[in-house]
Amino acid sequence: MGSGKVTDWQGKHVTVAGLGVSGVPAAKVLHARGAIVTVVNDGDDARAREQAAELEALGIPVRLGDGATLPEGTELIVTAPGWKPDKPLFTAAREAGVDVWGDVELAWRLRGxxxxxxxxxxxxxxxxxxxxxxASILKAAGLRTAAVGNIGVSLLDAVLGEEQYDVLAVELSSYQLHWAPSLRAHSAAVLNLAPDHLDWHGSMEAYAADKGRIYEGNRIACVYNVADKATEDLVRGADVEEGCRAIGFTLGAPGPSQLGVVDGILVDRAFVENRQKNAQELAEISDVNPPAPHNIANALAAAALARAFGVPPKAVRDGLRAFTPDAHRIAHVADVDGVAYVDDSKATNTHAAEASLAAYESIVWIAGGLAKGASFDELVAKSAKRLRAVVLIGADRALIREALARHAPEVPVVDLDRTDTGAMLQAVTEAKRLAQPGDTVLLAPACASMDMFTNYNKRGDAFAEAVRELGS
Structure with missing residues (x-):
């Protein structure tokens, strides 16, 4: 089962590793095509049993609590993206010469x-x-599109559903890319690279290599971040189709083959006639919501991919104006007594928190949670001058406290020694006491949430609820 499409699934023995949002649809799709599917899953909780019952009703056997053993006769494994490459199941697969695909690879191969x-x-x-x-820009250009992938909309559904698309905007995680060897995009972007998920990938080099797979076989454009050399290095190392171009985005004035910012205007010097001399105005910074620096970078990357697909400048502006960000991403909750309260619970790693902290001048920072192996020295050193005070919560808060002691010893720190969900109200109350008019109280935890909350959404909701209690 090397590269290329598999057209005949009839009688093929496929093991689906993991239930959940990718495993259940994958099992159903393969079963419907005549494959002999077995599902294996590490967990055996109520949710897993419910999903297993649904599949077993279709005649698909499910082995709960047994994700390590390779079922006899397996010819292919389709895995949930989160399963680590060093799992015994995959070691057994390698020894047996069995390919492992992720849900993205499966969707790519099942395309019409x-x-x-x-x-x-x-x-x-x-x-x-x-x-x-x-997706918003592509829609503004009149194209049939959807935002899919790691974003919650299953790629399998998008590829196999009734709806016809002109183009898909596809978010891919490093996990998904690891398991998608034959994916070849029209154009692709790596926005930035910072240490994250190193416990999964094993090293920064392996993490970067998996991200870089997104450029393999690109036809038109490899979009990279001028401010992040590691992304340009990945473009240089990619094996692309002849004529594919490297396109940079920058918050400064763009050079030829770049998109950037001039006098508050987003401009394109990549997809224009005579790019040595000409630039095309795309939108104003005020068209980007919110106009924080890292979000302008996001807008430029989106614009570069849209322009690579031939979208006119007006659609870039209209699409950016129509876009509204998700909850818990630099969301302004309220102003109380002249202090702004901002929820960026989505800042689950140091890189995201650094971008968030860079958007405000004087901050009371609420941080902490599960560190996932991260170090906080660089984040604190870069942000120290903006910090009025810090309130720490969560399991790994000592790591941040120690970094603050090293790099911002004069900043007052309140260390809340609790990980119950009620800690958020106390954190917000402490932040209010420390804040002065004109300050921003910013929840940008730089950590995952699962020590205290189900997910970052719940953490952000708890923050917003606490802020409303203050203001009432």
Whole structure:
């Protein structure tokens, strides 16, 4: 089962690794095509049993609590993206010469002959926002499109559903890219690279290499971040189709083959006639919501991919104006007594928190949670001058406290020694006490949320609820 399409699934023994949002649809799709499907899953909780019952009703056997053993006769594994490459199941597969695909690879292989091209986006931070911005721009150009992939809309559904698309805006995680060897996008962007998920990939080099797979075989444009040399290095290392161009985006004035900013205007010097001398105005900074620096970078990356697909300048402006960001991404909750309260619970790593902190001048910072192996020295050193005070919550808060002691010893720190959900109200109350009119109280935890909350959405909701209690 090397590269190329698999047209005949009849009687093929396929093991689907993991239930959940990708495993269940994959099992159903393969079963419907005549494959002999077995599902294996590590967990055996109520949700898993419910999903297993649904599949078993279709005649698909499910092995709960047994994700390590390779079922006899397996010819292919289709895995949930989050399963680590070093799992015993995959070691057994390698030894047996069995290919492992992710849900993205499966969707790519199941595309029809007239399938919509993919404009693909990855990066440590900003993926979802950029993908949604891109879809908004493509829609403004009158194209049939959807934001899909790691964003919650299953790629399998998009590829196999009734709806016909002209082009897809595809968000891809490093996990998904790891398991998608034959993916070849029309054009792709790596927004940025910072240490994240190193516990999964094993090293920064392996993480970067998986991100870089998004450029393999690109036809028109490899979009990179001028301010992040690692992204340009990935373009240089990619094996692309002849004529494919490297297109940079920058918050400064763009050079030829770049998009950038001049006097508050987003301009294109890549997809214009005579790019040595000419530039095309696309939109104003005020068209970007919110106009924080990292979000302008997201808008430029989305614009670059849209322009690579031939979208006119007016659609870039109209699409950016029509775009509204998701909840918990630099969301302004309220002003209380002259202090702004901002929820960026989505800042689950140091890179995202750094971008968030850079958007405000004087900050009372609420931070902490699960560090996922991260170090906080660089983040604190870069942001120290903006910090009025810090309130720490969560399991790994000591790591941030120690970085503050090293790099911002004069900044007052309140260390809340609790990880119950009620800690958020106390954190916001402490932040109010420390803040002065004109300050921003910013929830940008730089950590994952699962020590205290189900997910970052719940953490952001708790923050907003606490702010409303203050103001009432």
């Amino acid at each position: 002959p007239d399938a919509a091209p993919w404009l693909a986006i990855t990066g440590t931070n900003g993926k979802t926002t950029t993908t949604q911005m891109l």
